Amino acid sequence: MPSDPIILAFDTSAAHCAAALLQGESILLSRAEPMSRGQAERLMPLLEEVLAEADCTWRDLTAIGVGIGPGNFTGIRISVSAARGLALGLGIPAVGVSGFDALAEIGDGLPAIRAPREQVYVALPGQEPALMAQDQAESLGPLILNDDAKAQVQAIARLAAQNWQSTTTPPAPLYVRPADAAPSKDAPPVLLEE
Template sequence: MTSAPVVLAFDTASACCAVAVIRGDHLLATRVEPMTKGQAERLLVICEELLAEAGISLPEVDVIGVGTGPGNFTGIRISVSAARGLALGLGVPAVGVTAFDALGYGQTPPFACAIDARRDHVYFQSTAKDGSARDAALFHHAECPTHEGPLIGAGGDAAAVPTAVAIAHIAAKRRNETPERPAPFYIRPADAAPAKDAPPMILT
């Protein structure tokens, strides 16, 4: 009998480090640390602490799940870079999960998801009753398209499952789909002014 996969999942697309460890359907450990900067220094430390809390050694991890955005550009690159590096070192798949998929996890279609994009804008995506999703796009918060069902996220209902936990469960389900290496999902181009602290390079 094959044991349930152990998934280490994390997300730094918003102003926090969110990490979760699951085995099969069981949540072993999770943490969310609010922070506006410093994710690059804290992310792997939190991962190590949660694995220890769960009684899991790093080589026992079967899948890496990572939030790919949309959200903070530097934060997304930090997570994606870390996921690629860990997956390469462990020889396991890294599965990228968008913030829309994480928000929609556990929801019954139809519904729509909105993510704060600042400057009175949101990233928006709607999902029809048949489960098909429209292309995600950036809208002024007052100009979002009409949609069926509840709005999840910015200006709406809370997600059914915390972000990192949702990413972990989705990654577990998609681990055998031979996913491409996770890549940032930005929707809009980065601001013209570069960040003072350059994010780590993404492995190619």
């Protein structure tokens, strides 16, 4: 196994499936595929392709980095559950990285993550993350939007590399608002007794 830590990072919190492999301070390989659906089916094959292309195996990994949101509820659950499962199976730490932290690593400005209906998620200094209209967020200053999935997943890899040794808890989704989906209002099925 190489002496420099190897971090595999991935993110499916928006309309993409993205992965990056970092060794030491160098990004060995990164990919981002735009997709509105199908991240669950594409994530593991994409990770295997990235590892194979970089001539690495799962056992070479030092840690996992994963985007925890905010963003698409299903996409966040896909990545976080995959990261937790891989970390458990490989016996390595998984580091959750918020989209806000990843975007702040990319550039200067207010990190803003696109949401439905011309809204964005923002995390103002000293405040809880919030959902607001994009034009309202733009009035606060220049925005760093999550439009470059490849740059974002590379930032996740770099932040995971900085924090993997001090991580003590598994990654958990970062949700800013409740899900749009509601429980079924249909009556539950009648259970038949034998």
